[in-house]
Amino acid sequence: MLDVHTGLTRSLIDGAEVAHTDSGGDGEPLLLIHGGGLADWLTPLAATPELKGYRVIRMVRAGYTGRPVPAGLTVADHARHAATLLRQLDAAPAHVVAHSSGSAIALQLAVDDPSSVRTVALCEPPLVDTLADPADRDALHAAFGPVLGSAMAATARGDHAAAFDAFMALVCGPGYRAVLDGVLGAGPVDDAARHSGDFFTGELPAVGTWTFDPAVIRPVLLIQGADSPPPVHRLIAHVAGLLPESSVVTVGHADHLMPLTAPAELGDVVARFCRSRRR
Numbered sequence: 001m002l003d004v005h006t007g008l009t010r011s012l013i014d015g016a017e018v019a020h021t022d023s024g025g026d027g028e029p030l031l032l033i034h035g036g037g038l039a040d041w042l043t044p045l046a047a048t049p050e051l052k053g054y055r056v057i058r059m060v061r062a063g064y065t066g067r068p069v070p071a072g073l074t075v076a077d078h079a080r081h082a083a084t085l086l087r088q089l090d091a092a093p094a095h096v097v098a099h100s101s102g103s104a105i106a107l108q109l110a111v112d113d114p115s116s117v118r119t120v121a122l123c124e125p126p127l128v129d130t131l132a133d134p135a136d137r138d139a140l141h142a143a144f145g146p147v148l149g150s151a152m153a154a155t156a157r158g159d160h161a162a163a164f165d166a167f168m169a170l171v172c173g174p175g176y177r178a179v180l181d182g183v184l185g186a187g188p189v190d191d192a193a194r195h196s197g198d199f200f201t202g203e204l205p206a207v208g209t210w211t212f213d214p215a216v217i218r219p220v221l222l223i224q225g226a227d228s229p230p231p232v233h234r235l236i237a238h239v240a241g242l243l244p245e246s247s248v249v250t251v252g253h254a255d256h257l258m259p260l261t262a263p264a265e266l267g268d269v270v271a272r273f274c275r276s277r278r279r
């Protein structure tokens with residue numbers, strides 16, 4: 001089981017607390033931006049030997065440090081936090097690796113502050129309207145709407161654990177909890193569920209209303225799991241077709257839980273991509 005209780009360095013950026021770990025060294029900086037609901041999505045990736053030689057900075061975003069989060073944070077706000085953190089650490093430009101909803105932040109960072117970014121690697125971007133294949137949007141609304149409505153209702157009555165379970169089962173499959181507990185431990189996952197209110201009341205609406213701007217001038221790698229459902233693969237193809245410099249990699253026997261179930265494979269894909277784009 002992975003030890004997730006590693007020391008975090010905390011800082012305030014524009015009134016929001018963010019935190020990070022930093023492997024140090026003189027390798028090219030590599031910033032990890034986690035997805036929604038769980039700060040430790042990319043903790044196994046940060047520790048994988050495949051990224052040895054890089055200066056790995058794992059960011060814990062506002063809303064996941066235990067400190068109250070300012071109301072109304074947007075995707076652009078989270079992207080600005082990432083850019084500010086990189087400059088505070090003298091780590092810009094960095095290779096940026098993101099998972100799920102963190103992919104929206106990484107793309108926004110590349111648009112708003114391209115000088116802070118070397119490359120962008122996106123693992124399983126979220127199935128939101130602005131990224132999904134237009135042909136899938138109605139079906140996604142029909143499938144996601146009732147579950148998200150149930151999660152929001154649970155959040156409103158203070159049942160954060162039920163909201164967390166509904167969302168994670170929708171996005172990651174009904175067996176998600178065994179995977180999270182097996183890799184991270186039940187305690188950290190229970191804690192994430194108890195503190196997921198900000199995700200449902202703030203982050204999820206912000207990502208849902210975010211607009212994708214394909215004016216990304218840095219190389220982008222889109223990473224999908226072979227076992228992910230067809231709408232994910234179509235989203236990847238759709239986004240790749242909008243970006244001026246993009247490539248797609250499929251990781252076998254993997255899905256949205258890839259950062260936890262296949263961190264070595266994901267690390268190898270990321271490392272090979274970064275090496276291929278060295279300047």
